[in-house]
Amino acid sequence: MNATTTGMQGTKAGKTLRTPLGRSPWLLPGFLAVWGFAVIVPLLVLLAYSFFESRNFSMIYRPSLKTWMDLFSSGRFEVTVRTLRIALTVTLIELAVGFPFALWLAKGNCSKTTRAVVLAMLTIPFFLDLSSRIIVWRGILDANGLINYLLLHAHLIESRWTWMLYTEWSVHFGMVVTYFPMMVLPIYMAINVIDDTLIAAASDLGASRARVLVDVIVPLSMPGVLAGVVFTLGPALASWVEPNMLGGGFVNMLSNSVDSAYGSLRYPVVAALSSFVVLMVGFILVVLMLVTRRIADIGTAFRSLQN
Numbered sequence: 062m063n064a065t066t067t068g069m070q071g072t073k074a075g076k077t078l079r080t081p082l083g084r085s086p087w088l089l090p091g092f093l094a095v096w097g098f099a100v101i102v103p104l105l106v107l108l109a110y111s112f113f114e115s116r117n118f119s120m121i122y123r124p125s126l127k128t129w130m131d132l133f134s135s136g137r138f139e140v141t142v143r144t145l146r147i148a149l150t151v152t153l154i155e156l157a158v159g160f161p162f163a164l165w166l167a168k169g170n171c172s173k174t175t176r177a178v179v180l181a182m183l184t185i186p187f188f189l190d191l192s193s194r195i196i197v198w199r200g201i202l203d204a205n206g207l208i209n210y211l212l213l214h215a216h217l218i219e220s221r222w223t224w225m226l227y228t229e230w231s232v233h234f235g236m237v238v239t240y241f242p243m244m245v246l247p248i249y250m251a252i253n254v255i256d257d258t259l260i261a262a263a264s265d266l267g268a269s270r271a272r273v274l275v276d277v278i279v280p281l282s283m284p285g286v287l288a289g290v291v292f293t294l295g296p297a298l299a300s301w302v303e304p305n306m307l308g309g310g311f312v313n314m315l316s317n318s319v320d321s322a323y324g325s326l327r328y329p330v331v332a333a334l335s336s337f338v339v340l341m342v343g344f345i346l347v348v349l350m351l352v353t354r355r356i357a358d359i360g361t362a363f364r365s366l367q368n
Contacts, residue, residue, distance in 0.1 A: 104339060111333035118326050128329045132337065137318055144314040145341065147229065148297035151236040152244075155293050156286070158237075159244035163285075164278065166245070167252040168260070180249075183242040195235055195306045202226040202234075202307070227309035235303035243292040251285025252278060283353055291346060298338045 111128055114121040132138070165171065166179055186194060201207045202225040209221045225231060255278060263273045301316035308314075315334055322330035 107332050108336045111336050113329045115327050128333045151297050152294045155244040163245050163248035191302050227311050231307040232312050235307040240293045244289040247288035248285040251282040255281050295342045
């Protein structure tokens with residue numbers, strides 16, 4: 062019995078992956094220190110910089126709340142609300158479309174070849190410049206673009222559609238196309254590692270497909286959902302290319318205010334606007350985690366994914 066137990070323990074120990082971080086106790090603290098210095102410290106400096114002022118193109122290094130108060134007194138409150146509304150709408154659209162797509166890709170009846178091709182297509186945009194990808198849509202959505210040309214020659218419309226470009230619709234469209242892989246890939250990875258025996262066991266116990274989705278797949282995929290929301294919402298709040306190229310200057314967002322403040326050398330305003338975006342993302346993430354606690358235990362989901 063002891064030999065068997067020892068053999069089982071040895072087998073379990075043999076399955077444990079030994080990493081350099083596990084062998085050297087000082088590597089993990091060192092990594093965290095470097096990461097904190099490279100990421101956290103600049104954010105804290107950015108936040109501190111937002112409490113200064115700039116007058117006549119010169120900095121005044123005296124703590125003040127004037128820069129933050131000016132954010133909502135110079136028309137930027139409307140811009141902030143518009144940015145938040147567009148970013149949240151894009152994130153919800155991505156989640157509504159991306160989750161079923163990721164579920165089909167991970168657990169659907171698609172071949173390995175199809176899955177490999179789709180994953181490759183999802184990663185292609187990361188190798189292309191965002192401006193190059195977005196500028197193409199101007200020629201497609203323009204009043205004299207490809208869509209209007211085809212619809213007119215097919216006699217499906219009588220006059221050219223002008224609402225497809227330089228509107229909030231075009232900005233939404235550009236963001237949805239841009240950030241779709243960022244939503245799908247984390248959810249796909251979370252769903253893909255869910256053990257198929259759990260799904261089969263739930264079905265054998267009489268659970269319908271809807272119950273399997275709600276009780277098994279959704280709770281265990283929450284880490285991927287949270288990652289997808291963060292990877293989509295953060296860039297959407299700070300988006301600059303889509304509002305400028307597809308909005309044509311008619312859809313102002315926080316990125317436009319940042320660019321304008323940077324051009325006029327108002328660096329504290331730039332720091333305040335950037336800090337405000339980071340704080341909004343953090344606040345929304347905390348709210349989302351509190352809401353998802355009623356659906357699934359995130360810690361349990363992470364442990365299940367690790368197993």
